[in-house]
Amino acid sequence: xxxxxxxxxxxxxxxxxxxxxxxxxxxxxxxxxxxxxxxxxxxxxxxxxxxxxxxxxxxxxxxxxxxxxxxxxxxxxxxxxxxxxxxxxxxxxxxxxxxxxxxxxxxxxxxxxxxxxxxxxxxxxxxxxxxxxxxxxxxxxxxxxxxxxxxxxxxxxxxxxxxxxxxxxxxxxxxxxxxxxxxxxxxxxxxxxxxxxxxxxxxxxxxxxxxxxxxxxxxxxxxxxxxxxxxxxxxxxxxxxxxxxxxxxxxxxxxxxxxxxxxxxxxxxxxxxxxxxxxxxxxxx
Numbered sequence: 001x002x003x004x005x006x007x008x009x010x011x012x013x014x015x016x017x018x019x020x021x022x023x024x025x026x027x028x029x030x031x032x033x034x035x036x037x038x039x040x041x042x043x044x045x046x047x048x049x050x051x052x053x054x055x056x057x058x059x060x061x062x063x064x065x066x067x068x069x070x071x072x073x074x075x076x077x078x079x080x081x082x083x084x085x086x087x088x089x090x091x092x093x094x095x096x097x098x099x100x101x102x103x104x105x106x107x108x109x110x111x112x113x114x115x116x117x118x119x120x121x122x123x124x125x126x127x128x129x130x131x132x133x134x135x136x137x138x139x140x141x142x143x144x145x146x147x148x149x150x151x152x153x154x155x156x157x158x159x160x161x162x163x164x165x166x167x168x169x170x171x172x173x174x175x176x177x178x179x180x181x182x183x184x185x186x187x188x189x190x191x192x193x194x195x196x197x198x199x200x201x202x203x204x205x206x207x208x209x210x211x212x213x214x215x216x217x218x219x220x221x222x223x224x225x226x227x228x229x230x231x232x233x234x235x236x237x238x239x240x241x242x243x244x245x246x247x248x249x250x251x252x253x254x255x256x257x258x259x260x261x262x263x264x265x266x267x268x269x270x271x272x273x274x275x276x277x278x279x280x281x282x283x284x285x
Contacts, residue, residue: 014071015039015191018059018095019078020048023152023180024110028076031184042068059091062098069098074191078110079131081244083123092131096138106197107142108190109135110183113251114146114202114262122254124247132200141197143190148204148262151177151282154214158227158235165218166227168252171211175262176204179277189272201272204264207279217283229253 015032019025020041026049032039033051041048042065046056057064059080069075077095082088099107111128120126135142153159154177159166169175186203190196209217211224233249240248255261269276 011073013037013073013192016042016055016068016072016075017048017052018042018068018075019080020052020054021045022078022080023150024112024147024183025076025078027180027184028078028110028187029184031181031188035188040068040072059094060087062094065094066098066101069102069104072099072102073105075099075104075107076110076187076191077107077135078112079128081240081247083127083244083247085123085127085130088127088131089134092134096135096140099140100138104140106191107135107140108145108187109142110145110147110187112147114148116254116261120254122250124251125254136198136200143196143198144200145183145187145190146200146202147178147183148202148264149175149177150183151179151205151279154283156235156239160218163221164223164225165211165215166225167211167214168227168229168232168249169211169255170226170257171224173255173257173259173261174208174210175214176206176208176264177214177279178203178205179282182274182276185274186272189274193272201268202263202265203268204262205279206269206276208262208264209279214279217280 015037017025017029017039020029021043029039029041029052030049039052040055041052042055042057044058046054048054055068057068059065109132115125115129132144215222215224229249229252233245237245
C-alpha cells in the first residue's frame with residue numbers, strides 16, 4: 001500500500017484514534033504515526049501501537065471521552081464489538097459531544113463491515129447504520145467508511161488448512177478483501193483529503209474474488225469449502241466472547257448468498273489516492 005493522494009488539509013493536526021488497541025483502529029494509528037503524526041490512542045486497555053500516546057477510557061464514560069478529544073483536530077472512530085442499540089447510541093452520543101466540544105475538523109467513522117441498503121434486522125448492521133446517520137447529521141464533519149471483509153480474517157485458526165480454505169460464505173460470493181494496512185491508508189486519506197465531508201465510501205481491495213479463486217491463490221490444489229456459520233461462531237467465541245461472536249455470525253447468516261453485497265465504490269482508490277495491496281502479494285507475506 002502506498003498513498004499517492006493530492007491536496008490535503010493543512011495546518012497543525014492532532015489525531016485521536018478510538019479503538020486503537022484493536023486490529024482496525026491499531027492499523028489506523030500505525031499508519032498515522034509512521035507518517036510522523038501526533039496520535040492519541042483511546043482504548044480500555046491502553047495497549048496501543050508503538051509511538052501512539054495511550055489514553056485509557058471507556059466510551060460509556062462521557063467525561064472521559066470528552067477529555068480524550070481535548071486538543072484533537074481529527075478523529076478516527078471504530079466502535080467495540082457491542083451491538084446493544086442503547087449502548088451503541090450512548091457511545092456515539094459521547095463521541096459527538098466530545099468532537100463538537102473540541103471543534104474537530106474531520107471525523108472518519110469505520111462501520112466495521114459493509115451495510116445493507118435496507119433494514120436487515122441484524123443488530124451488527126443496524127447499530128452501525130444508526131451510528132453513521134447520527135454522526136453525519138451531528139454537525140461534526142464526518143466521512144463514513146464501510147469496509148468489506150479483511151484479508152487478515154484468512155489467518156484466523158481453522159480457515160487455511162492443508163489443501164483447503166474454509167470460510168462462512170458461499171463459494172460464488174465475490175469479495176474485494178481489504179488488508180488492515182490499506183484500511184489505515186484509506187482512513188488517513190478520508191481524514192485529510194479535501195472535499196470528503198459527508199461522504200459514505202464502500203472500501204475494497206484491488207482483487208474481487210470468489211471462494212475458489214481465493215483458494216487458488218493459496219496454492220495449487222487448494223479447494224474452497226463453505227464453513228458452517230455455527231462452527232465459525234463457536235471458534236470466534238473463544239477470541240471475542242459468545243455475545244460478540246453471535247453478533248458477527250448473524251451478519252454472515254444474513255449475507256448468505258447475496259451476490260454483489262461487497263461491491264466497492266467505483267474509482268475509490270483513485271479518489272483517495274491509494275495504491276492498494278494485491279491479494280496475492282499479501283498472501284505471500
